[in-house]
Amino acid sequence: MKEESTTGLSRRGFFRAAGAGAVAAAGVSLVPVTASADAAKTMAAIDKLTGGAATMSGRINMKTPIIAENGAVVPIIISVDSPMTDSDHVKSLSVFVQNNPSPEVATFNFTPACGAAEVKVNCRMAKTSAIVAVAMMSDGSVYKAEKTVKVTIGGCGG
Amino acid sequence: MASARLKVPKKAKKGDIITVKSLIKHKMETGQRKGKDGKPIPRMIIKNVTATYNGAEVFSADWAPAVSANPFLSFKVRATESGTIELKWTDDNGKVVSQSAKITVQ
Numbered sequence: 001m002k003e004e005s006t007t008g009l010s011r012r013g014f015f016r017a018a019g020a021g022a023v024a025a026a027g028v029s030l031v032p033v034t035a036s037a038d039a040a041k042t043m044a045a046i047d048k049l050t051g052g053a054a055t056m057s058g059r060i061n062m063k064t065p066i067i068a069e070n071g072a073v074v075p076i077i078i079s080v081d082s083p084m085t086d087s088d089h090v091k092s093l094s095v096f097v098q099n100n101p102s103p104e105v106a107t108f109n110f111t112p113a114c115g116a117a118e119v120k121v122n123c124r125m126a127k128t129s130a131i132v133a134v135a136m137m138s139d140g141s142v143y144k145a146e147k148t149v150k151v152t153i154g155g156c157g158g
Numbered sequence: 159m160a161s162a163r164l165k166v167p168k169k170a171k172k173g174d175i176i177t178v179k180s181l182i183k184h185k186m187e188t189g190q191r192k193g194k195d196g197k198p199i200p201r202m203i204i205k206n207v208t209a210t211y212n213g214a215e216v217f218s219a220d221w222a223p224a225v226s227a228n229p230f231l232s233f234k235v236r237a238t239e240s241g242t243i244e245l246k247w248t249d250d251n252g253k254v255v256s257q258s259a260k261i262t263v264q
Contacts, residue, residue: 073226084236097224101190104222108233113216115175115236121219122226124188155226156190 038129042096042103046134046144049094049107053142060133060145071125072155079118080135080143084110090117092136098146099129101156125149126156162257164245169262170237178209178217179232180245182255188223206248207231212241237263 046055063077080090089112095105105123117135125131132146162182170176182204189201201223209217217233235243244258 075230100224102222102224105224106222107220109218109220111216113211113214113236113238114234116234118234119219120230120232122230124224124226156188156224 038099038103042098042132045096045103046094046132049134050136050142053140055134055142055144057144059143060135062131062133062145062147064131064147064149067150067152068125069152070155071127071151071153073122074125074149074151074155075120075122076131077118077120078133079116082117082137084112084115084117086112087138089114089138090135091138093117093119094134094136095121095123096132096134097123097125097129098132100124100126103132124155125151126154127151162245162247162255164243164257164259166235166243166259166261168260169264172237172239172263174237175234176237176261177232178235178243178245179230180207180257181228181230182247182257183228184247184249186223186225186227186229190223202250204229204247204249208246208248209233209235210244210246211235212239237261239263 059081061079068074078093080093082090090110092107092109094107096103097105106121108119110117128150130146130148135143163180165179167176184204187199187202189198191199193199203221203223205221207219208215216235219231240261240263242258242260244256246254246256248254
């Protein structure tokens with residue numbers, strides 16, 4: 001990311017960061033067991049939000065970093081294709097980070113006055129995880145998209 | 159919550175979709191961290207942000223502790239008339255901070 005290059009990492013700092021990356025990569029093989037539990041937790045949160053409605057893919061565009069060096073600040077931009085008219089607009093957009101202690105990040109409520117359903121926000125990520133976006137439309141349909149972000153240093157404290 | 163910043167274009171053409179950017183200083187304590195005494199630091203986050211355009215609510219956001227400290231937020235609004243865009247941030251203590259910006263629509 002841009003911020004990283006401007007900080008001017010020293011040679012030592014670089015190797016330290018690279019080492020941390022290697023540790024994170026080594027840890028990946030251990031993840032799946034817990035990941036499925038986290039995925040179930042996220043699914044439960046989504047079902048609670050949507051009332052168990054079937055989700056469709058598409059219409060959601062997510063711009064996320066491929067690798068986040070710092071899990072405390074992960075910039076995400078999410079937009080939903082919609083004409084944003086009174087009869088056809090995005091009612092809400094919810095964001096989840098699957099492997100966080102609690103997956104909910106935020107819910108954004110739009111109105112037709114927005115003109116476009118697009119938000120940018122910084123979120124915290126404890127570890128490498130899928131970011132899931134769920135958009136609820138005014139006609140009751142629900143769209144879902146997800147993207148994986150690798151995290152080098154987690155940002156949830158503890 | 160000390161300083162809150164809000165940025166909207168000074169001028170816009172009627173019907174244009176403008177970007178509203180905001181930034182507020184807040185530690186967004188997650189409730190997951192432990193202090194030096196080993197006790198968890200209580201949760202203290204901004205839980206709601208609401209945007210109004212000339213008094214009418216156009217956008218709102220409900221946040222969880224997973225939103226970063228000093229939260230940045232940007233979203234879109236369709237410019238319809240000259241006036242004021244105001245954002246209100248509410249935290250766990252119920253403290254409200256608001257910031258407004260003027261826009262001229264031609």
